[in-house]
Amino acid sequence: ADDGGTQAGGTSEAEQGSNDEAGDTVVIGFSAPAADHGWMASITESAREAADAYEDVDLRIAEGTNDVNLQISQVETFINDGVDAIVLLPFDGAAMTPVALQAMEAGIPVINVDREFEDPNAARVTVLGDNYGMGVSAGSYICSELGDNPDAVVAEIAGIDSLPLTQDRSQGFEDALGECGLDVDNRVPADFTPEGGERAASNLLQAAPQIDAVWNHDDDQGVGVLAAFENAGRDEFFMVGGAGSANAMRSIQADDSVLKATVVYPSTQGADGIMMARLLVQQKALGDLVEVEVPREVQLYAPVVTADNVEQFIDTAFES
Amino acid sequence: MAATPEGAPLLQMSGIVKEFPGVRALDGVDLDVRAGEVHCLLGQNGAGKSTLIKVLSASYRPDAGTIAIDGAETTLSTPAVAMKHGISTIYQELDLVADLSVAENIFLGHELSRGGFSQRQRAHRTTRELLTRLGHAHVSPTRAVGTLSPAEQQIVSMARALSHDTRLLILDEPSAVLDQDGVANLFRVIRGLTAEGVAVVYISHRLEEIREIGDRITVLKDGATVATGLDAATTPTADLIKLMTGRSIEYVFPPRSSTPRSRTDPVLEVRGLALAGVFSGVDLTVHAGEIVGLAGLVGAGRSEIIETLYGARRASAGTVTVDGRKLRRGSVPAAVKAGVGLCPEERKSQGLLLDQAVYRNITVSVMGRFARLGLLDERAERRTATELTTSLDVRPAGVDRAVRTLSGGNQQKIVLARWLLRECRVLLLDEPTRGVDVGARSEIYALVRRLADSGVAVVVVSSEVEEVLGLADRVLVVREGAVVHESAADEIDESRVLDLVMEGAPA
Amino acid sequence: MSDDTEVSPGRGLPATAVPVSPTDPTTGGPGGERPARGRLGGLGGSGLVRNLGLVLALVILCVVGLVTTGERFGSTANLLTILRLAAVTGVISIGMTFVITGGGIDLSVGAVMALSSVWCTTLATQTMARDTHWIVMVGAALAVGAACGLISGLLVSYGKVVPFIATLAMLASARGLAEIISQRRTQIVDVPGFTDFFGAEVVGVPVIVIMFALVAAIGWVVFNRTTFGRRTLAVGGNPEAARLAGINVQRHTVLLYVQLGVLCGVAALMIISRTSTGTSTHGTLIELDVIAAVVIGGTLLAGGRGTIVGTVIGVLIFTTLTNVFTLNNRSTSEQALLKGVIIVAAVLLQQRFAARSKSP
Amino acid sequence: MSDDTEVSPGRGLPATAVPVSPTDPTTGGPGGERPARGRLGGLGGSGLVRNLGLVLALVILCVVGLVTTGERFGSTANLLTILRLAAVTGVISIGMTFVITGGGIDLSVGAVMALSSVWCTTLATQTMARDTHWIVMVGAALAVGAACGLISGLLVSYGKVVPFIATLAMLASARGLAEIISQRRTQIVDVPGFTDFFGAEVVGVPVIVIMFALVAAIGWVVFNRTTFGRRTLAVGGNPEAARLAGINVQRHTVLLYVQLGVLCGVAALMIISRTSTGTSTHGTLIELDVIAAVVIGGTLLAGGRGTIVGTVIGVLIFTTLTNVFTLNNRSTSEQALLKGVIIVAAVLLQQRFAARSKSP
Numbered sequence A: 001a002d003d004g005g006t007q008a009g010g011t012s013e014a015e016q017g018s019n020d021e022a023g024d025t026v027v028i029g030f031s032a033p034a035a036d037h038g039w040m041a042s043i044t045e046s047a048r049e050a051a052d053a054y055e056d057v058d059l060r061i062a063e064g065t066n067d068v069n070l071q072i073s074q075v076e077t078f079i080n081d082g083v084d085a086i087v088l089l090p091f092d093g094a095a096m097t098p099v100a101l102q103a104m105e106a107g108i109p110v111i112n113v114d115r116e117f118e119d120p121n122a123a124r125v126t127v128l129g130d131n132y133g134m135g136v137s138a139g140s141y142i143c144s145e146l147g148d149n150p151d152a153v154v155a156e157i158a159g160i161d162s163l164p165l166t167q168d169r170s171q172g173f174e175d176a177l178g179e180c181g182l183d184v185d186n187r188v189p190a191d192f193t194p195e196g197g198e199r200a201a202s203n204l205l206q207a208a209p210q211i212d213a214v215w216n217h218d219d220d221q222g223v224g225v226l227a228a229f230e231n232a233g234r235d236e237f238f239m240v241g242g243a244g245s246a247n248a249m250r251s252i253q254a255d256d257s258v259l260k261a262t263v264v265y266p267s268t269q270g271a272d273g274i275m276m277a278r279l280l281v282q283q284k285a286l287g288d289l290v291e292v293e294v295p296r297e298v299q300l301y302a303p304v305v306t307a308d309n310v311e312q313f314i315d316t317a318f319e320s
Numbered sequence B: 001m002a003a004t005p006e007g008a009p010l011l012q013m014s015g016i017v018k019e020f021p022g023v024r025a026l027d028g029v030d031l032d033v034r035a036g037e038v039h040c041l042l043g044q045n046g047a048g049k050s051t052l053i054k055v056l057s058a059s060y061r062p063d064a065g066t067i068a069i070d071g072a073e074t075t076l077s078t079p080a081v082a083m084k085h086g087i088s089t090i091y092q093e094l095d096l097v098a099d100l101s102v103a104e105n106i107f108l109g110h111e112l113s114r115g116g117f118s119q120r121q122r123a124h125r126t127t128r129e130l131l132t133r134l135g136h137a138h139v140s141p142t143r144a145v146g147t148l149s150p151a152e153q154q155i156v157s158m159a160r161a162l163s164h165d166t167r168l169l170i171l172d173e174p175s176a177v178l179d180q181d182g183v184a185n186l187f188r189v190i191r192g193l194t195a196e197g198v199a200v201v202y203i204s205h206r207l208e209e210i211r212e213i214g215d216r217i218t219v220l221k222d223g224a225t226v227a228t229g230l231d232a233a234t235t236p237t238a239d240l241i242k243l244m245t246g247r248s249i250e251y252v253f254p255p256r257s258s259t260p261r262s263r264t265d266p267v268l269e270v271r272g273l274a275l276a277g278v279f280s281g282v283d284l285t286v287h288a289g290e291i292v293g294l295a296g297l298v299g300a301g302r303s304e305i306i307e308t309l310y311g312a313r314r315a316s317a318g319t320v321t322v323d324g325r326k327l328r329r330g331s332v333p334a335a336v337k338a339g340v341g342l343c344p345e346e347r348k349s350q351g352l353l354l355d356q357a358v359y360r361n362i363t364v365s366v367m368g369r370f371a372r373l374g375l376l377d378e379r380a381e382r383r384t385a386t387e388l389t390t391s392l393d394v395r396p397a398g399v400d401r402a403v404r405t406l407s408g409g410n411q412q413k414i415v416l417a418r419w420l421l422r423e424c425r426v427l428l429l430d431e432p433t434r435g436v437d438v439g440a441r442s443e444i445y446a447l448v449r450r451l452a453d454s455g456v457a458v459v460v461v462s463s464e465v466e467e468v469l470g471l472a473d474r475v476l477v478v479r480e481g482a483v484v485h486e487s488a489a490d491e492i493d494e495s496r497v498l499d500l501v502m503e504g505a506p507a
Numbered sequence C, D: 001m002s003d004d005t006e007v008s009p010g011r012g013l014p015a016t017a018v019p020v021s022p023t024d025p026t027t028g029g030p031g032g033e034r035p036a037r038g039r040l041g042g043l044g045g046s047g048l049v050r051n052l053g054l055v056l057a058l059v060i061l062c063v064v065g066l067v068t069t070g071e072r073f074g075s076t077a078n079l080l081t082i083l084r085l086a087a088v089t090g091v092i093s094i095g096m097t098f099v100i101t102g103g104g105i106d107l108s109v110g111a112v113m114a115l116s117s118v119w120c121t122t123l124a125t126q127t128m129a130r131d132t133h134w135i136v137m138v139g140a141a142l143a144v145g146a147a148c149g150l151i152s153g154l155l156v157s158y159g160k161v162v163p164f165i166a167t168l169a170m171l172a173s174a175r176g177l178a179e180i181i182s183q184r185r186t187q188i189v190d191v192p193g194f195t196d197f198f199g200a201e202v203v204g205v206p207v208i209v210i211m212f213a214l215v216a217a218i219g220w221v222v223f224n225r226t227t228f229g230r231r232t233l234a235v236g237g238n239p240e241a242a243r244l245a246g247i248n249v250q251r252h253t254v255l256l257y258v259q260l261g262v263l264c265g266v267a268a269l270m271i272i273s274r275t276s277t278g279t280s281t282h283g284t285l286i287e288l289d290v291i292a293a294v295v296i297g298g299t300l301l302a303g304g305r306g307t308i309v310g311t312v313i314g315v316l317i318f319t320t321l322t323n324v325f326t327l328n329n330r331s332t333s334e335q336a337l338l339k340g341v342i343i344v345a346a347v348l349l350q351q352r353f354a355a356r357s358k359s360p
């Protein structure tokens, strides 16, 4: 198994060197989509906590929104304000590219988090989760569990279908399943909420009378999904989660449900973004690297958490 | 049957003042009503009659003045309190809930119920009894009120008033929607009530009704009492009119034109017009410059005839031709294009944009005339509207106030003004003078006649036989959806029309 | 309340009144010419007959479900799934039918449900529930709902704020408050009695389905058979007439919003038991589903006309639609596209029938 | 249309008509006692005076902005940011004011905007635009908007489907179609002329802000000074009376939805230029913002009364609120909570003023 060393990215990792010493105050603008599910809420929360940990960071958090028009205007406001850096988790990466470019042209470094811009010049640093990789991880795990049984029924409970990230995850999942001759037999989208998960799962159970494995994209909606399974008394299959909430990990640890694994999609990206921004503005470098500059791109790893390695991850998992 | 004058009057209002933004609707009104009498309230449109009775029924709170019931001063804070005092009101604008049934409307607010559950059987039974006693047993208690004719709705209001323990019954222009037969029935009910000691406040613009039913008269002018306690039977009409309007008006119809109109070309020709289930086989020819009157009982289908003719309802058979061109069935725009105009029967639901300014209501169907490239010349609109409202004596005079704030009669004048302004080949008037006071009536008659003289073909529907006979050149009598008689207006008299109208009708 | 006053009919009427034939040939059903504003045909009171078109739409939907997915659709389990899904929206829709019929609207239902679910699953409430009885949680949920409804109602009736704006403000505030209280965490329920009760089944029927049926039945009775229901129609149809008839229109309006708030609390209990969580995201956008179900059922958005049966069918149509789509494994986009077409088709169908049942 | 027949005004009037003084002292604003149904006070026509309360709310908001964030709020750049943000919602809100005043509602605006943005940024359209002229894209966007509006309008006016349902169906279908066409991918615009034109500034003012101003100005003139605006008021206020007055109510209703559709197309162009993308997620939930702005501006949701000035102020209030929040660094939850409170406060303020300006 790979070493998941970089994924944690929490404050504990950046202990050494002089990076933590206070420098000039850095004003950082932060904008993210609406915190309408646990993972996104935790992104914003972790950003705030990271900022609070440094007395030289002045964080300005804009209202979370799923309206690109509003998010653009938030970035414009940051530009007008002359902040030192902008950490941006765009609702739609492509749609936010022009305004990010505008910020870069105005001399404000943009740290792009999670959903990638269209133009590499629109961000100084990109902190990426790996949505495609997440699907691949989930798919590979299911392949390894089901072995060579091409007749096995695999179901997928996706997130919000119209988001590019959902498509990337599904694509990765499909591709990985294809490697072992499986495919997705039933697929229902939910909406990243427990309620939506419950609704989708209830219908899914009716659509598929017999299932072998389920991948649920999001542990927050997973709470509802598990409730639906329990309500229906169905447990002939195992489920793989997504995102890696603390709840899910505790459940895996206790082995008290069909949830046997989850694919981590770090919610600490927001915090990573803030740290990058601070280092950039204060012209420091990542302590552990030889590089004197903050790197252009950091792609986070999407490891699979099972009962075997849950200990390692549970502390950095987000509470949803 | 004059009431006994001894003791405190049942109701004593004094110095009542009520102000609306920009208008002092009541400016110190005094009124006393005794048990068992019919007290008539007279006054021009906008004099404040309806406002006064709304104060009495606690729909409005007065700004000043006192109200005493049985000699004891009382504050009427909500309509429910007024009802507790035995005050029941039939408002000028019928205030019923269209989608509720007859029985539900009658018992609205004081439902027959046990533990919150409606006792529908009991309500229906009681409703049937009430309606039977009002002479309208044919109205079903379960029917939605919105489907009733205005006259039938009036009966429902009446039944509602009687379902309370009434000591004072207020009737605001009840006869406006009734025909002779209906009025006679109403008077029979009123007499029965007064015989039991119920006091009645009666408002009407028809002086002959006052004479027939009234005991005493109070006259309002510009929100103040100008005379009170007049004897309804003996006070000369000229005096009453003088008191109301401040001038003397001779109440006459304009002279008919001497040349016989049938010589000119027919403008409107209706052949075999029918509306399934309501009327059939209606033929009608109107020549340029001619006024044709449709007489008949309420519910005879006269409104339906002209609404169908106008395309507002889809005819099931027959043709309508204007100036030789056939109109498309069931299309108002087609009729309008051909130069037909309809002044509808119900001003509130069919005629007015209540929240819009007076001038906009007047010009709404002739907007194109004031527009260049779609841009409106509001000053010209206001000017024209002002001319019309002045000649119709609309009060208050401003054309910028919302129509909602006008009195009932003045609202009617606005509806009419719109159609007088309109360049029409054919003008259809449905109850044009409903609720209009004596002063404005002769002005309206003169205007209609002048329009006819300029070559317009006019059709007038009215429940007042006198009006039909006086205004029209030719009269058609409609009964149960069929034209039963047609003749020149001067070849027939009122009693003959009434006979024709009643023949075979119930009661 | 003077409801029970004994009335002597026609007091003081002349005994000579001419009796007319008691059976009336002209009595037609409700209907008649109404303003041309778009509408769903003359859906008056309640009853399956008036909603024939809608019932037919639902039946067609079921037939499509049966044909395309075989007994998977028709199985008891699936039907119960549909009903369970319908329950949450359904309960709120019943309350919304009253509010809309009474001339109002409430956009805050989803947010109030979320706040209610959060409040009744806080650590404090759960601890108290475990220490005493799980009924504490029920009380908390209903009380929060009622309080929100009360505020909305007071704003609308005494503050004279248009319902759309007042309840939109309530939506924003309630969700904000829910987020603050829960700190945007999903709160897991761990009160055994609670979960056992609401998760139970009675002769195979889940408790929440029974709750939905109960609410619908009570709603129907209140709407059609009580003074409260009649007054709601009057207040929505002609508030001025209602006022003049002595009805306290403002108090009635407040009551309308309060009952909807309470039902949002009930819905919160249902969603808590279904998902075993309380969170500020519960009920996001449910207001649109609810209003759509009510309106498609035949309740007039302008007030004054409503039907509980129609609302229930409306809710079932929407849930069944989603279920059939899922069983058929369609993509979300196709679902959306088709959904629009099907909704319009259902309404047009309903209109045909309404028109036919009206003609003589 | 016979409206244009040349007629001498006042034809057939008595020559003796007494001219009344042209200025009338009793002229008050419209208003007076109304049914108790919640409302925003007697907001009649247009003009700043009638909207004094709203203007005041906006001013207070600006003062709060200035006090809490200093010149950061008052800078030209920030004001332009507010206006740019307001432009998209604003353009649609102007069109919505007409539809709501005319007695309808349109929930599909966001979806139509999305479909329009997707259609006009497909590979095919972009290729054609590059080969010929970028105006092709403009044509595509407007045509798609108009077509959607036409369908909604026909459903409402001739199909007699209630506007809420008809446009909800359009919402679902348009978004579904947009997703299918774009295959849920965000489509990047690469037509230099297009981006240059819409991204440009004229004497420091961005083109899309100018477009918004233009649409608002034209909207005001049409609403208040043309027969179209007048008819809209009539159709919404009393459709039956409008019909009997000879207005082709059905055709007018269709036109209302078509103009809104076209403005959704305009909004699509604006959002494309702002984001340089077309996607099926554009304008999600914008319908609520739009309707809220229109209603808070004083347009009656029931139809028959509307104001363009009020709508513009309504849009500005909402966008300024967001801006001030962003500058003040509040948490999203607090923002939501406060937003509700502020909206209600603004409405109550407006009511005070409306009431005062009505009294003599």
Ligand SMILES: Nc1ncnc2c1ncn2[C@@H]1O[C@H](COP(=O)(O)OP(=O)(O)OP(=O)(O)O)[C@@H](O)[C@H]1O
Pocket (backbone or CB within 6 Å): B020, B021, B023, B024, B025, B043, B044, B045, B046, B047, B048, B049, B050, B051, B052, B092, B395, B396, B404, B405, B406, B407, B408, B409, B410, B435, D031, D032, D033
């Ligand atoms: N709600 C209102 N707002 C403003 N002014 C009003 C309102 N209601 C009535 N008025 C005004 O008060 C005056 C009296 O009106 P009222 O309705 O009492 O007259 P009326 O005597 O009943 O006339 P009519 O015979 O035409 O019914 C009129 O000038 C009218 O314009």
Ligand SMILES: Nc1ncnc2c1ncn2[C@@H]1O[C@H](COP(=O)(O)OP(=O)(O)OP(=O)(O)O)[C@@H](O)[C@H]1O
Pocket (backbone or CB within 6 Å): B146, B147, B148, B149, B150, B151, B177, B278, B296, B297, B298, B299, B300, B301, B302, B303, B304, B345, B461, B463, C031, C032, C033
């Ligand atoms: N919308 C409707 N639905 C059902 N029946 C109706 C409707 N409108 C009118 N009617 C019935 O049609 C008949 C004719 O009504 P209407 O009042 O129009 O006759 P009318 O001769 O014009 O009387 P009026 O003197 O009131 O003008 C009545 O029996 C009435 O109840």
Ligand SMILES: [Mg+2]
Pocket (backbone or CB within 6 Å): B049, B050, B051, B092, B172, B407, B408, B409
């Ligand atoms: Mg009056």
Ligand SMILES: [Mg+2]
Pocket (backbone or CB within 6 Å): B299, B302, B303, B304, B345, B430
């Ligand atoms: Mg009639």
